[in-house]
Amino acid sequence: MGRTRSEERREEILALALSHGLASVDDLSARMGVTPSTIRRDLAVLTSRGQLARTYGGALSLEPHPESSLRQRLGEAHEAKRAIAAWAAGQVTDGETVVLDGGSTAAALAEELRSFERLTVATIGLTSLEALADADHLEVVLLGGRLRHPSQSFVGPVTEAALDRMSFDRAFLGADGVRADRGICEKDLEQTRLKELMMSRADHVYVLAHGAKLGHAPFHAWALLPPRWTLVTDASADAAQLRAFEAVGAECVVVEVGEQAVPA
The missing domain is CATH 1.10.10.10 (Winged helix-like DNA-binding domain superfamily/Winged helix DNA-binding domain)
Incomplete structure (x- = not known):
């Protein structure tokens, strides 16, 4: 039958x-x-x-998308992440104070920031910290807290308390997924709370997400995005999704791997 x-x-x-x-x-x-x-x-x-x-x-x-480790993510969309990180570094000016989220794209950005002469970089990511640990010409601040082993980044009330004592010219955030109608998708609520605090303390907010993450919703915790922010993605991004982000106030930048980024 x-x-x-x-x-x-x-x-x-x-x-x-x-x-x-x-x-x-x-x-x-x-x-x-x-x-x-x-x-x-x-x-x-x-x-x-x-x-x-x-x-x-x-x-x-019950078994949708097990959270991959940061080590696994470091090998995904490597060229796109490097191109996104290079564009993001181009927005930073010597003397600024910036905050980096955890994750592999933020770690790629940390590598780019080593070339600056004078910069304060706060981060929750161990991989970003490692990239900047010997850059003794830069001021590096680890925001501490409880270590999330899958993401190799810190979360929790200690991290939030450290954020409350700082403000930033620019915040660079990663995402497990990002949707125009919901915001940034993450594994747990502590991560989303932390992202919202970073955004609230920064003058300019950038979400660094290669095309596969747009419209992706592997988990059920969401960080709400501010009225004005910048989505930085690569050429694999779907044009209809980019229009949806623009409709809710985002500036969309599409990075061609190996070339300069262009507005969507």
Whole structure:
């Protein structure tokens, strides 16, 4: 006997949850052309089988996107990250104070900042700290706190207290995913809280995210973005997604690998 339509629909729901993380009942209903109550029944079945974990108004896969380690991420989209980092460094002026998020793109930016003559760099990332540790002509501030081993960066109330004592000309943030309608996606709420604090303390905010991260929502914690900020990405970014970011007030910069960045 062939599969029923209900089973086919449940397999599609599971595939969507595995690839995108979080899906709302309304989104699934519209996508599949069935009523929200039908989707809720499907979710109840999948939950009873242990294939999904329910959240308010939607479904979160139990095994969507395990958080990759920073070591793993260092090898992903390497050329794009280097090009994004080079453009970001070009926005910095000697004498400024900047803050770097954790992550592999921020670490690439830290390498670029070594060439400055006079700069204060605050960071939560151990990899960025390592890149700057022997740059004794620069003022380097580690924001401390509790170490998150997967990201090799610090979070928590100690980190937040250190941020409260500083302000920045520029904040450079990474992301596990970024969406125009939700903001920056991260694994946990401590990370999103920290990103929001960094943004609130900076005059200029940049989100450094290669094209695969745009529209990506592997987790369920979100940092809200300010009214004005700059998205720096690479040429693999989808044009429709860039228009969506511009519609919510972002300036979009597209970096061609090996070439200069251009406005989207």
